[in-house]
Amino acid sequence: MKKVEDRMMKRWQEGRKEGQGDPRNLNKSVHGDHPMRIGIVNMGPEEEFDWGSIGEAVAVEFEHVSGNLEWKDLFPEWIDEEEENEGTSCPEIPMPDLSSAEELDVVVARIPCRQPESGWNRDVFRLQAHLVAARLAARRGRRDGSGKVRVAVKSECRPMMEIFRCDDVVGREGEWWMFEVDGERLEEKMELPVGSCMLSMPLWQKGNNEAYDLSKFGDRQVASAKKEAYATVLHSSTFMYAVPLSSPKVS
Numbered sequence: 001m002k003k004v005e006d007r008m009m010k011r012w013q014e015g016r017k018e019g020q021g022d023p024r025n026l027n028k029s030v031h032g033d034h035p036m037r038i039g040i041v042n043m044g045p046e047e048e049f050d051w052g053s054i055g056e057a058v059a060v061e062f063e064h065v066s067g068n069l070e071w072k073d074l075f076p077e078w079i080d081e082e083e084e085n086e087g088t089s090c091p092e093i094p095m096p097d098l099s100s101a102e103e104l105d106v107v108v109a110r111i112p113c114r115q116p117e118s119g120w121n122r123d124v125f126r127l128q129a130h131l132v133a134a135r136l137a138a139r140r141g142r143r144d145g146s147g148k149v150r151v152a153v154k155s156e157c158r159p160m161m162e163i164f165r166c167d168d169v170v171g172r173e174g175e176w177w178m179f180e181v182d183g184e185r186l187e188e189k190m191e192l193p194v195g196s197c198m199l200s201m202p203l204w205q206k207g208n209n210e211a212y213d214l215s216k217f218g219d220r221q222v223a224s225a226k227k228e229a230y231a232t233v234l235h236s237s238t239f240m241y242a243v244p245l246s247s248p249k250v251s
Helices: 002-012 023-031 045-052 124-140 183-189
Strands: 037-041 056-059 106-110 148-154 169-173 176-182 227-235 240-250
Touching (some): 106 124, 124 148
Antiparallel strands (some): 148 176, 227 240
């Protein structure tokens, strides 16, 4: 295991000055005498120890998402925009508090993989681990001269292309994937809605079914009509579009 980690650091060290082949010297060549800071996400004590022999390993703690939370809760087939029933709801995926976290030279994360189980790519904890690693890299990752941050992912499955693009892969060895990601672009992705449950907000203030001031209509009765509209969401690794498929109709 340690050899793989050493080779990963050496890969990122290519192009540096001659005589700096030891991965433990990489940070010294860039940041003086400060040891390399490595953010650890979802790894065990042994792996943390291995990374700690290369630099200052900082384990990032976070509350794991509830095992009762399912993919359909984040991506429901129908959204109650008008709060005719219980109203719009969207589960929260816990994220770590990074307010006091120091700048990191690289983020390494273990991403769970349940392949070949049915629905393995809709594992909510897998999504959470991706988001934690990406948020940590975007907000605390040290950016190089081109604005890129370094992320290493260990997973039997291909990491989510919606977060870590194929174009950002700079190396792979076994279960390890090495990425150099544009920090600004990654930060923008972290501002996007996590699930479709967040894409649609009520037409009025949540919990208030009075969309308009009905007093201006006098004694006229305003009938409650059911409105239907259909849309789809198209996205790439960078952009997201909401496309209407048909105009609203009243029934």
